Amino acid sequence: MLLTPGPTPVPEFVRKAMADITIHHRTPEFEAIFKETRELLLELFDMDDCVILASSGTGAMEACVTNLCHKKALTINSGKFGERFGKICQAFNIPFTELKHEWNTAISVDEVVTAIKNDSEIDAVFVQICESAGGLRHPVEAIAAAVKKINPNITIVADGITAIGVEKVDTTHIDALITGSQKALMLPPGLSMIGLSKEAVSKVEKKPAGYYLNLLSEIKKQKNNTTAYTAATTLIIGLKEILLNIKENGFENLYNKTALRASATRDALTSIGLEVYPTTPANAMTTIYCEDSNAIRKILKTKYNVNIAGGQDHLKGKIFRINHMGLVEDYEAAWVVNAIELALDELGARTFDGSANKVLSQNLFKGSN
């Protein structure tokens, strides 16, 4: 049972759709598929424009840094992915200021506002919606609104790789919204997507950058339902299938189910004495701080056939992360909290009494009725 916050399992109907013969990317057949996918994606993002890139999520992060920061960047580092924006700036000699916090602590609107007010060079802000390193939610919409009030020309780039498909993101003040294929969109790794505002498109037009990750080349081509270079046809066919399915069942329905599963899991695990790590948890995953994390993960893997994620860097062995993204079944969510309670019993931390499963079920089934 794969319950890591990315990659997530690919549903069977998507795998089947991607199993067909490879079609050429410069054909009316593929252009029709591309057009439909693009329209669905624009609906998912709720933005003016979008591009699909053949890269992992980091490729889209790089494209946004190089094409949308023309002077100086403000980056928010509450974990590995926020840190990455700074590393990309470094790689391209783009000046940046980094606001850094412990991985359980979100940035505040005030801290961003102060940084912007103190440095008129900053022309773009880069922030995760959900910072997956610790599973925290940054107040991105409020940050975007506050920054635009001070200076509407500052570009807001939001990394929504573990937010798009998890929750409705208010894009009113967001200029670029990044996502990737292997998280909430339930596809294999290999695609990244960027939702763009009209303002972001004009900024890219003023000073496009790069070659393969040049956003202007892609914006121009993709408006005409083709890509600058060979499209990742198979993955795009998969993307069309998953977006059709999500739309058919209702975007809101997916968001509500994910939110309910996340809160039920948090309640279930805190009811057996475990501690939720981030002070502002995102719904993409539940992150638990626990010194026994490695032992728990090992028991889950070997005895109960559940694969959850651990922590990185200074949180290695200190946290574990359970995925809520995608089409996780209720019985899977129940199985994982039950297995964790059993593991705590085996480690002598707490006698098993079925509390976690009971709390989860009460939340899930009473909450959903």
Ligand SMILES: *Cc1c(COP(=O)(O)O)cnc(C)c1O
């Ligand atoms: C997974 C992830 C990324 C990067 O993804 P890759 O596909 O590994 O390049 C970036 N940001 C966040 C928040 C993520 O969860």
